[in-house]
Amino acid sequence: MDFDAIVIGSGMSGGIAAKELTERGLKTLVLERGGNIDRSNQADQTDWMQPWDLPNAGNIPEVELAEDYPVQSQCYALSSATKHLFVKDSEHPYQTPENKPFSWIRGYHLGGRSIMWGRQSYRLSAMDFEANARDGHGSDWPIRYDDIAPWYDHIENFIGVSGSREGLPQLPDGDFLPPFELNDAELQFKRAVESNFPGRKVIPGRVANLREAREHHRELGRGPCQVRSLCERGCTFGAYHSSLNSSLPAAQRTGNLTVITDAIVHSIEYDAASGKATGVRVIDANTKEGSTHTAKVIFCNASTIGTAQILLNSTSEAMPRGLANSSDMVGRNIMDHLYGLLTVATFDNMPDTFYFGRRPTGFYIPRYRNLGGADGDYLRGYGFQGGFSRNGGAGAAMAGPGIGEDLKARGRQLGTWQMFLAGFGEILPHPDNRVSLSTSETDQWGIPVAHIDVALRENELKLAAAIQEDGRAMAEAAGGTVVTSLGTPSPPGLGIHEMGTARMGADPATSVLNKWNQAHDVPNLFITDGAAMASSGCVNPSLTYMALSARAADATASMLAEGAL
Amino acid sequence: MFETGGMNRRALLQRALVLAGATAAIGACDAIGFADSDSPFRHSAEDMALITALANVIVPTGDTVGAIDAGVPASFEGLMANWASPETREAMASVLETLGALDPDGADFAGLSEARQAELLTAFDTEALAPAEGGGGSPFGPPPASNPDYQRFKQLVVVLFYLSEPALTQEIAYTHIPGRWDPSVPVTPETRPQGGPGMF
Numbered sequence: 001m002d003f004d005a006i007v008i009g010s011g012m013s014g015g016i017a018a019k020e021l022t023e024r025g026l027k028t029l030v031l032e033r034g035g036n037i038d039r040s041n042q043a044d045q046t047d048w049m050q051p052w053d054l055p056n057a058g059n060i061p062e063v064e065l066a067e068d069y070p071v072q073s074q075c076y077a078l079s080s081a082t083k084h085l086f087v088k089d090s091e092h093p094y095q096t097p098e099n100k101p102f103s104w105i106r107g108y109h110l111g112g113r114s115i116m117w118g119r120q121s122y123r124l125s126a127m128d129f130e131a132n133a134r135d136g137h138g139s140d141w142p143i144r145y146d147d148i149a150p151w152y153d154h155i156e157n158f159i160g161v162s163g164s165r166e167g168l169p170q171l172p173d174g175d176f177l178p179p180f181e182l183n184d185a186e187l188q189f190k191r192a193v194e195s196n197f198p199g200r201k202v203i204p205g206r207v208a209n210l211r212e213a214r215e216h217h218r219e220l221g222r223g224p225c226q227v228r229s230l231c232e233r234g235c236t237f238g239a240y241h242s243s244l245n246s247s248l249p250a251a252q253r254t255g256n257l258t259v260i261t262d263a264i265v266h267s268i269e270y271d272a273a274s275g276k277a278t279g280v281r282v283i284d285a286n287t288k289e290g291s292t293h294t295a296k297v298i299f300c301n302a303s304t305i306g307t308a309q310i311l312l313n314s315t316s317e318a319m320p321r322g323l324a325n326s327s328d329m330v331g332r333n334i335m336d337h338l339y340g341l342l343t344v345a346t347f348d349n350m351p352d353t354f355y356f357g358r359r360p361t362g363f364y365i366p367r368y369r370n371l372g373g374a375d376g377d378y379l380r381g382y383g384f385q386g387g388f389s390r391n392g393g394a395g396a397a398m399a400g401p402g403i404g405e406d407l408k409a410r411g412r413q414l415g416t417w418q419m420f421l422a423g424f425g426e427i428l429p430h431p432d433n434r435v436s437l438s439t440s441e442t443d444q445w446g447i448p449v450a451h452i453d454v455a456l457r458e459n460e461l462k463l464a465a466a467i468q469e470d471g472r473a474m475a476e477a478a479g480g481t482v483v484t485s486l487g488t489p490s491p492p493g494l495g496i497h498e499m500g501t502a503r504m505g506a507d508p509a510t511s512v513l514n515k516w517n518q519a520h521d522v523p524n525l526f527i528t529d530g531a532a533m534a535s536s537g538c539v540n541p542s543l544t545y546m547a548l549s550a551r552a553a554d555a556t557a558s559m560l561a562e563g564a565l
Numbered sequence: 566m567f568e569t570g571g572m573n574r575r576a577l578l579q580r581a582l583v584l585a586g587a588t589a590a591i592g593a594c595d596a597i598g599f600a601d602s603d604s605p606f607r608h609s610a611e612d613m614a615l616i617t618a619l620a621n622v623i624v625p626t627g628d629t630v631g632a633i634d635a636g637v638p639a640s641f642e643g644l645m646a647n648w649a650s651p652e653t654r655e656a657m658a659s660v661l662e663t664l665g666a667l668d669p670d671g672a673d674f675a676g677l678s679e680a681r682q683a684e685l686l687t688a689f690d691t692e693a694l695a696p697a698e699g700g701g702g703s704p705f706g707p708p709p710a711s712n713p714d715y716q717r718f719k720q721l722v723v724v725l726f727y728l729s730e731p732a733l734t735q736e737i738a739y740t741h742i743p744g745r746w747d748p749s750v751p752v753t754p755e756t757r758p759q760g761g762p763g764m765f
C-alpha cells in the first residue's frame with residue numbers, strides 16, 4: 001500500500017479528514033482535482049485589493065461572463081477578484097433536464113469551496129437527527145445528536161466559531177468565541193420581533209471567523225478577524241476557517257501528509273475477493289495521464305455531486321451499479337436549502353447611530369416552526385439570516401434622478417437603515433431528486449458528466465410561502481417598509497448546500513453509509529462530505545460535515561489499530 | 566504548497582502593514598483597468614471630451630472631489646475596452662450620441678458652459694430615470710428606468726467615482742482594514758457612509 005489513507009478532495013470535509021487522520025499517525029494522501037493555491041500568493045488571494053484595484057471595478061468582462069460563467073455568475077461571491085476560484089462552466093459541463101435547472105457552484109483548487117464559503121456555522125439539533133424517523137421521509141439517521149455533540153465541540157474549538165450562547169434546543173450552543181454583536185438597529189429589531197412573536201429569537205450570526213485568536217489558532221499562523229468582509233477573496237490573516245488556513249496546515253505539520261493537486265479521480269478500484277476498495281484511479285488534469293494510488297482506507301470527500309459521480313463511475317463485475325450502491329441510493333436524495341427568499345425593508349424609526357467595521361456576518365433567526373413535534377401545514381422548518389446596514393454612497397447617489405451637487409449630497413449623507421432577511425428552508429430527501437451519470441456526454445478527461453435532476457415539491461413550496469409571509473410580518477412589526485419580497489426560490493443548488501447522495505442509515509438496503517460514515521458494502525470506504533447527510537435541517541451544513549469527518553476519522557484510526565479494516 | 570508554521574504578533578503586524586501600504590507596496594496593478602494604448606476600443610478625442618464633460622456634470626468637483634479628480638473618464642474608457650460586450654459598447658455609444666446632441670441649437674455638448682450642460686442633462690436625467698412600467702430590477706438597486714441604457718451609463722460613472730481612491734478617502738469613508746467591530750458609533754456631522762464593495 002502506498003498510504004494508510006487516501007482522501008479524495010481537499011475542501012471543507014476533506015481538509016478536516018486529512019487533519020484528523022494524519023494527527024492519528026496515518027500516512028495520508030490528499031488528491032485534489034484542481035490546482036495549487038498558495039496563501040502567500042497575491043494572485044491566489046486578492047484580499048489585498050483596495051476597491052480601486054478591482055479589475056474592471058469588480059466586473060468580469062461581459063462576454064467572458066456569458067460564455068464561461070453562466071452558472072457561477074449566479075453566485076454572489078463571483079467577481080473579477082474571485083473568478084480564479086470558480087470553475088469555468090464551459091470547461092466543466094453537467095446536464096439538467098429541460099426546465100429543471102440546478103445551479104452547481106464549484107471551485108476546483110486546493111481547499112475547494114472552503115475558500116469562498118459563507119462561514120455560517122450552526123449545529124443540527126436533536127430534533128433534526130430525529131426528523132426522518134418521526135415523519136418517515138428519508139432514512140433514519142443512524143446517529144443522534146449526543147453522538148455528534150462532542151465532535152461539534154472539537155471542530156468549533158479547532159476552526160473557531162464566533163457566536164452567542166442562547167440555550168435554544170433547536171440550535172444547540174457550542175464552544176464559541178465572542179460574537180460579532182448586533183448593531184443598534186438589529187437590537188431594536190430583536191426587541192420588536194421577540195416581543196411580537198413569542199418563541200422567535202434574533203441572535204448574532206455564528207460564523208467561523210476568529211473574533212479572537214487563541215493560542216492553537218496562532219500556532220497555525222492565524223490571526224483575529226480584521227472585520228473587512230472580504231472573505232471570499234481569501235484571508236491573508238488566516239482569520240476564517242478554510243482548508244488553507246486551518247486544516248491542511250494542521251495536517252502538514254504532522255509530517256504525515258502528501259498532497260497531489262491536478263489529480264482528477266476517475267474511479268475507485270474494488271477487489272471482490274477481499275471486499276475492499278484497493279486504489280484510486282487518477283487522471284492528471286493537465287497531461288491526462290492515468291495513475292493509481294493505493295491505501296488501506298479511502299475517504300471520499302469530493303463534494304456531494306462529485307462523490308456520487310466517482311461512486312457511480314466505479315463499476316465492476318461485483319458492483320455493476322457502482323461502488324457501494326447495492327441499495328441503489330447512490331446519487332439519490334440530493335437536497336439543498338431553499339434559497340433566494342429575500343425580504344428587503346427600510347426603516348425610519350431606528351436609532352441614529354452607526355457602526356464601524358464590515359462584520360463578516362449579520363444576525364440569525366433560528367427555526368421556530370414545528371418545534372417539539374407540532375407539525376402544521378408543512379413539515380420541518382426554516383431560519384433566517386439577515387442584517388441591518390445604513391445606506392449611502394453609490395447606492396444612494398444612484399437611487400433616483402439627479403446630478404451634480406444634489407447627487408453628491410445624497411451619496412455623502414448617512415442614509416436610512418435597510419434590512420435584508422433571507423430565509424433558508426429545509427428540503428426533504430426524495431429519491432427522485434437524483435444525480436446520475438450522463439449516457440451521452442463525457443468531460444475532457446473521458447468521465448461521464450453528472451446529470452442532475454432535482455425538483456422542489458409541495459412541502460418546499462409551502463415553506464417558501466411561509467418564509468416570505470413571516471419575513472414581511474417581522475419587518476413590518478419592527479416598523480419597516482418592505483421594498484422587495486422575492487417569493488420564488490432560487491434554482492436548487494444555489495444555496496450551495498447540496499447534500500445527501502450517499503446517505504447514512506442503519507439499513508444497508510436503504511442507505512449507503514453506516515453510523516461511522518463507513519460504506520455498508522465496502523468497509524474501508526468512508527464518505528464524510530455532504531453526500532452522507534440523511535436530512536438537511538435548515539442550517540448551514542459545513543459544520544456538520546466537518547464534525548462527521550472528524551468522528552469518522554477517529555473511528556477509522558481505531559478500526560485500523562484493531563485490525564478491523 | 567501552502568503556508569505553514571507559527572505566526573507571532575510581529576509577523577501579523579508586518580502583514581497588516583503590507584496590506585495597509587496598499588498598491589504601492591503590492592506592485593503592478595492597473596487601477597480599475599485602463600484601455601491599452603493600442604486598444605481598438607479607445608474613444609476618439611471628441612468622445613473623450615464628451616465623456617469628460619458628462620462625468621464632470623454628473624459628479625462635479627466642488628467643495629469636494631469629483632469624477633475628474635477620480636479619473637472616471639479614463640476608467641470608463643477602460644471598462645468599454647476591457648469589460649463591455651459589443652452590445653454594451655453599442656448601447657453606450659448610442660447614449661453618448663444622444664447626450665452629445667442634447668442642445669436644441671445643435672451645439673456640441675462638451676463646448677457648452679457647465680451651467681448649460683447641467684441644465685440640459687438635469688432635464689434629460691429626470692425624464693430618462695422615470696421608473697419603467699413593470700417594476701423589477703435588483704432587490705438592492707434603483708427601479709429599472711424608462712431609459713435603461715442611460716441609467717446604465719450613469720451608474721457606471723457613479724460607481725467608478727465611488728470606487729475610486731479620491732472618493733473613498735475624501736468624499737465618503739472606507740477603511741480597508743478596520744481591525745475591529747464597533748456595533749454602535751455616535752453619528753456626528755462628520756460621519757460619512759461606508760463605501761467599497763460588500764454590504765456590511
